[in-house]
Amino acid sequence: MRLSPDDMIFWQHGFVKINGTIVFTWALMLVLAVGSWLVTRRLSTDLRRARWQNLLEIVVTGIEKQIEDVGLRDPQKYIGFVGTLFLFVALASLCTVIPGYEPPTGSLSTTAALALCVLVAVPLFGIEEQGLGGYLKSYIEPTIIMLPFNVISELSRTLALAVRLFGNMMSGTMILAILLTITPFIFPIFMSALGLLTGMVQAYIFSILAAVYIAAATRQRTPRRNPAPKP
Amino acid sequence: MLIDWFTVGAQALNFIILVWLLRRFLYKPILHAVDAREELIAKELAEANAKKAEAKKERDDFERKNVEIDQQRAGLLSKATTDAKAERQQLLDEARKAADALSAKRQQALQEDASNLNQALRRRTEQEVFAIARKALTDLAGISLEGRMTGVFIDRLHAMDAKAKATLADCVKAASEPAVVRSAFALPTEQRAAIQMALEEAFSTQVRVRFETAPDLVSGIELATKGQKLAWSIADYLSSLEKGVGELLKEKARPGAKAALAGQPGEPEEKNP
Numbered sequence: 001m002r003l004s005p006d007d008m009i010f011w012q013h014g015f016v017k018i019n020g021t022i023v024f025t026w027a028l029m030l031v032l033a034v035g036s037w038l039v040t041r042r043l044s045t046d047l048r049r050a051r052w053q054n055l056l057e058i059v060v061t062g063i064e065k066q067i068e069d070v071g072l073r074d075p076q077k078y079i080g081f082v083g084t085l086f087l088f089v090a091l092a093s094l095c096t097v098i099p100g101y102e103p104p105t106g107s108l109s110t111t112a113a114l115a116l117c118v119l120v121a122v123p124l125f126g127i128e129e130q131g132l133g134g135y136l137k138s139y140i141e142p143t144i145i146m147l148p149f150n151v152i153s154e155l156s157r158t159l160a161l162a163v164r165l166f167g168n169m170m171s172g173t174m175i176l177a178i179l180l181t182i183t184p185f186i187f188p189i190f191m192s193a194l195g196l197l198t199g200m201v202q203a204y205i206f207s208i209l210a211a212v213y214i215a216a217a218t219r220q221r222t223p224r225r226n227p228a229p230k231p
Numbered sequence: 232m233l234i235d236w237f238t239v240g241a242q243a244l245n246f247i248i249l250v251w252l253l254r255r256f257l258y259k260p261i262l263h264a265v266d267a268r269e270e271l272i273a274k275e276l277a278e279a280n281a282k283k284a285e286a287k288k289e290r291d292d293f294e295r296k297n298v299e300i301d302q303q304r305a306g307l308l309s310k311a312t313t314d315a316k317a318e319r320q321q322l323l324d325e326a327r328k329a330a331d332a333l334s335a336k337r338q339q340a341l342q343e344d345a346s347n348l349n350q351a352l353r354r355r356t357e358q359e360v361f362a363i364a365r366k367a368l369t370d371l372a373g374i375s376l377e378g379r380m381t382g383v384f385i386d387r388l389h390a391m392d393a394k395a396k397a398t399l400a401d402c403v404k405a406a407s408e409p410a411v412v413r414s415a416f417a418l419p420t421e422q423r424a425a426i427q428m429a430l431e432e433a434f435s436t437q438v439r440v441r442f443e444t445a446p447d448l449v450s451g452i453e454l455a456t457k458g459q460k461l462a463w464s465i466a467d468y469l470s471s472l473e474k475g476v477g478e479l480l481k482e483k484a485r486p487g488a489k490a491a492l493a494g495q496p497g498e499p500e501e502k503n504p
Contacts, residue, residue, distance in 0.1 A: 006235050021238050025245045033252040040260035045267035053264070060261045076262060080254040088249060104242070108233040113242035166233075 004107040004170065021107040028091050028104065059087075063207075070211040071219065078214060081121055085114065086207035089165065093199020096172070097192065103199070106169040108162065115162035118210045119154070126217030135217065161209060168202045377414075381422040384452045385429040388461065400434035402459040409439035410456035417444050418452075430454070 008020030039052040049057070063083040067075040092103040104110045126135040139150045172195035179188045391399070403410055412418075412426060423442055430438045453462030 004233065006233075006238055015237055017237060019235070019238060022241050022245070025242060029245060029249045029252065032249065033256055036253060036257035040256055040264075043260050043264040045264050046271060047268070049264075053261075056257065056261050057265055060258060061265060064262070076258075079258050079262075080250050083258060084246070084250045084253045087253065088246065107235075107238065107242075109235045109238035110242045112234055113239045114246060116239070117243055117246055 003174075004109070005102040005104060006107045006109055008102070020102055021104045021110055024092075024102060025104045025110065028088060028095070032087060032091060063087075066208065067211050070208065071215045072211060073219075078125070078211065081117075082207050082211045082214070085118075085210055086203050089114075089203035089206050090200055093169065093172075093196060093203060096176075096195055096199065102173060103169050105165055105202075106173050108166040108170075111162040111166040111169075114165070114206070115158045118161060118213060119158040121210075122154075122213045122217045125214045129218035138217070157209075157213070161206060165202050165206055168198055172198055377416060377418065378422060380414075380452060381418065381425060384454075385425060388429055388433045388454075391433075391461070396433060399456075399459050399461060400436065402457045403430075403434055403438055404436055406457040408457075409441045410454060411441050411443055412452060412454050413443045413445040414452045415445060418442055426452075 005020030005024060008023075009017055010020070010023060011018040036056070039050070039056050042050075043053060044050070060079070060083070063086060064075045064079055067078055067082055072078050089105055092105045095101050096103055105114075123135060126138070129135075140147050141150075172191075176188055176191055176195060179191050410430070418426070423440075427438065427440050430440060451462060453460060
């Protein structure tokens with residue numbers, strides 16, 4: 001029994017190999033990119049618009065709103081990173097309804113890669129926002145004694161991100177596989193539905209945590225949005 | 232081993248590529264479209280607001296003009312009413328004046344008619360009386376009317392009361408000019424002598440007399456001296472007739488007189504069976 005789509009190897013040449021994870025990822029990338037291109041090549045800017053454009057506008061503006069709610073003042077700057085995390089993880093979970101498909105997020109390699117991306121992106125955004133000194137200074141806040149703890153926190157949360165997503169996706173697939181062998185009728189459908197739900201929740205959690213980390217790195221001491229005085 | 236490091240690298244690269252692709256094909260176009268639509272809506276709202284403001288302004292203008300027009304109309308109406316009243320009053324006055332003038336003219340014409348009729352009647356009556364009297368006197372006595380007229384004149388002279396006779400006598404005596412006896416015709420010599428004699432007898436003095444003919448007298452004889460006059464003519468008798476005719480005409484000129492006469496008692500009453 002395969003624990004992850006990494007084990008599904010299509011082609012290998014020494015260290016380099018093309019496995020199920022990479023292939024399914026490419027498929028998802030293809031779906032996302034081509035789907036987006038198909039819809040956005042004929043965008044209308046007036047009040048009438050196509051259904052697919054409407055759907056994508058809802059998704060994009062929803063993600064933008066969520067990023068803004070986390071506390072990032074310029075959501076359009078971060079939507080490329082955070083939104084892609086969400087869409088990729090969410091689509092990877094949604095596609096589990098397709099027979100023979102295995103979510104690439106069910107591979108610890110994928111989740112680790114995503115977590116590493118977050119690990120790299122957070123300092124980059126932080127440095128971009130408040131400069132290298134300002135960002136590095138955040139590691140010795142409130143005292144220099146906190147430096148190792150901050151570094152450990154940074155690493156551990158990356159690990160947590162990777163393992164959380166992997167665990168959830170993998171377990172969903174595993175439970176489905178196991179249930180199919182025990183009770184092949186009806187019950188796996190509920191579990192599959194539950195898997196879809198947990199997949200969406202995980203996508204939301206992963207992207208929101210990434211946004212929170214970025215927000216923490218970019219506005220260390222800036223207060224949360226001041227509510228505008230009501231007239 | 233759960234982690235395949237080549238796969239991790241490949242997935243990270245894949246993810247970065249996916250971020251780029253979605254940025255290129257999804258987020259930017261969609262966000263651009265949304266921004267453009269928001270801009271469009273904001274623009275349309277602003278235009279709508281501007282139009283609304285303009286419409287409000289125009290409505291205010293219209294209402295203000297309406298009020299002005301109403302006021303002007305009311306002013307014009309009241310002015311026209313006043314003018315019309317004044318014009319009416321003026322026309323009425325003019326009509327009244329014209330009616331009065333017409334009435335006065337008619338009255339005058341009526342009076343003139345009456346006067347002409349009077350004159351004609353008088354002349355006619357005088358002529359008739361003269362003719363009748365001449366005829367009657369000629370038929371009866373066989374003497375001429377002039378002779379009888381002289382007789383009447385002399386009778387009158389004698390019949391004068393004493394006071395009048397004295398006054399006339401004083402005048403005749405005091406006059407430097409001779410007394411004038413006018414008659415409508417030339418008197419014959421014997422009648423002249425009779426008149427001379429009668430005058431002298433009446434005034435008991437020598438009287439110088441000059442005889443004149445005055446055709447306008449029509450008929451009659453008069454004695455004039457220093458402002459005093461003794462006359463007999465048919466005019467004397469006609470004066471009363473003239474007066475009566477004049478009164479009759481006046482009565483005719485009064486339109487109410489006839490109506491008043493019509494309502495007098497004595498009319499035959501209708502009796503019910």
